[in-house]
Amino acid sequence: MVVDGPAETGARARTRRAILDAAVSALSRDPASSLGDIAAAAGVGRTTVHRYFAERSDLLQALSNDALDKIAVANERARLGEGGPVEALERFCKEMFELGDLLMLIFNDPQLMACPEWEEYTEADRDFLRLVERGHAEGVMDRELSPEWVQQTLWALLYAAWSHVRENGASKFDALVLCLRTVRKSIAT
Amino acid sequence: MVVDGPAETGARARTRRAILDAAVSALSRDPASSLGDIAAAAGVGRTTVHRYFAERSDLLQALSNDALDKIAVANERARLGEGGPVEALERFCKEMFELGDLLMLIFNDPQLMACPEWEEYTEADRDFLRLVERGHAEGVMDRELSPEWVQQTLWALLYAAWSHVRENGASKFDALVLCLRTVRKSIAT
DNA sequence: CCCAAGTGGAACATTGGTGTTCCATCGTGT
DNA sequence: ACACGATGGAACACCAATGTTCCACTTGGG
Numbered sequence: 001m002v003v004d005g006p007a008e009t010g011a012r013a014r015t016r017r018a019i020l021d022a023a024v025s026a027l028s029r030d031p032a033s034s035l036g037d038i039a040a041a042a043g044v045g046r047t048t049v050h051r052y053f054a055e056r057s058d059l060l061q062a063l064s065n066d067a068l069d070k071i072a073v074a075n076e077r078a079r080l081g082e083g084g085p086v087e088a089l090e091r092f093c094k095e096m097f098e099l100g101d102l103l104m105l106i107f108n109d110p111q112l113m114a115c116p117e118w119e120e121y122t123e124a125d126r127d128f129l130r131l132v133e134r135g136h137a138e139g140v141m142d143r144e145l146s147p148e149w150v151q152q153t154l155w156a157l158l159y160a161a162w163s164h165v166r167e168n169g170a171s172k173f174d175a176l177v178l179c180l181r182t183v184r185k186s187i188a189t
Numbered sequence: 190m191v192v193d194g195p196a197e198t199g200a201r202a203r204t205r206r207a208i209l210d211a212a213v214s215a216l217s218r219d220p221a222s223s224l225g226d227i228a229a230a231a232g233v234g235r236t237t238v239h240r241y242f243a244e245r246s247d248l249l250q251a252l253s254n255d256a257l258d259k260i261a262v263a264n265e266r267a268r269l270g271e272g273g274p275v276e277a278l279e280r281f282c283k284e285m286f287e288l289g290d291l292l293m294l295i296f297n298d299p300q301l302m303a304c305p306e307w308e309e310y311t312e313a314d315r316d317f318l319r320l321v322e323r324g325h326a327e328g329v330m331d332r333e334l335s336p337e338w339v340q341q342t343l344w345a346l347l348y349a350a351w352s353h354v355r356e357n358g359a360s361k362f363d364a365l366v367l368c369l370r371t372v373r374k375s376i377a378t
Numbered sequence: 379c380c381c382a383a384g385t386g387g388a389a390c391a392t393t394g395g396t397g398t399t400c401c402a403t404c405g406t407g408t
Numbered sequence: 409a410c411a412c413g414a415t416g417g418a419a420c421a422c423c424a425a426t427g428t429t430c431c432a433c434t435t436g437g438g
Contacts, residue, residue: 036425054427145370145371156346157345182342200406200413382438384433387430394423395425407413
């Protein structure tokens with residue numbers, strides 16, 4: 001939630017989003033994408049990119065904030081506190097899967113998301129770790145697997161799912177089904 | 190296996206290795222590392238790097254070849270054809286885990302390993318897919334999971350294991366144990 | 379319709395990585 | 409001790425990405 005001064009008019013907000021989305025798409029495919037590449041992907045002039053984000057680092061910062069927002073939203077939608085831990089885990093998985101390219105970017109560019117905000121566990125992270133602890137307590141998740149490891153596993157399998165789409169031409173749906181099945185089996189008691 | 194002309198004297202071979210190893214280490218942490226960074230990591234002058242690899246692309250090419258060699262060696266050591274499919278899968282997992290940083294690099298820099306050699310399935314890849322097919326045939330691996338997906342899963346979990354070491358400070362041993370357990374459960378019938 | 383807001387592109391200076399040359403130094407095997 | 413292979417560092421030209429300015433355009437909201 002960043003205040004953007006004069007409440008961005010329609011056109012500005014739209015262009016801003018186009019640039020951010022294009023940046024995620026381009027950077028997720030090649031973390032070394034130039035601003036020119038990103039501008040082209042957004043269907044916009046390089047000058048315009050600079051109009052919205054003075055420096056490259058500003059764009060990356062905005063990207064990082066946007067990612068945090070999206071993750072927070074996905075986390076809320078997953079309602080980790082409600083229902084059985086395993087069902088909650090599946091909801092979480094489905095929600096995060098929808099992040100798409102953003103997922104690949106976060107994964108491939110760890111140092112991009114090394115800002116202070118990510119340093120301390122994000123709200124979603126903490127919720128997730130608590131969920132696994134609850135799963136342990138209720139005896140529905142493998143106690144041999146620490147919450148931190150389950151977290152690593154989940155992100156890795158989400159990444160694997162999108163790689164499956166990109167590299168093996170799998171459908172988004174099939175990839176999600178495989179991912180969910182694999183996650184469920186991995187974590188099960 | 191690349192022939193290197195005049196059979197490299199001891200010192201040259203040692204320096205060459207140091208540079209390659211440092212490159213893997215540096216690039217796995219930041220794919221945008223400069224040659225200066227890599228030289229520093231290798232404890233060597235930037236000039237010396239250029240003496241061994243005229244251009245950056247030459248270094249990357251050598252890195253790619255080196256990776257292919259190491260994977261091929263690990264693959265042979267795993268003897269995928271021998272014994273039960275599940276045991277073979279575990280051997281494979283252990284061998285590949287030893288690739289360490291190289292694993293992270295291959296994962297984080299897919300376009301680096303997009304050379305012609307990687308284009309068509311590498312020997313190890315083909316062996317692996319056959320192994321999963323054998324697992325399916327013998328009924329010891331989940332038939333709902335295609336060989337390609339199992340492959341994605343395995344690499345993703347190996348990556349997760351090393352991330353667990355880097356980010357959560359887990360020991361190499363613990364990470365491998367968790368990884369093996371998770372792989373076994375994921376793939377099991 | 380009309381004009382301010384928004385845009386694209388050319389042109390430019392700046393920067394940091396790259397690739398090259400040259401020379402002084404180091405160290406190791408003989 | 410000596411020579412030669414190997415190295416480090418300074419200095420340089422080069423290039424691609426970046427960041428900035430200016431101006432001409434279009435466009436959509438009033």
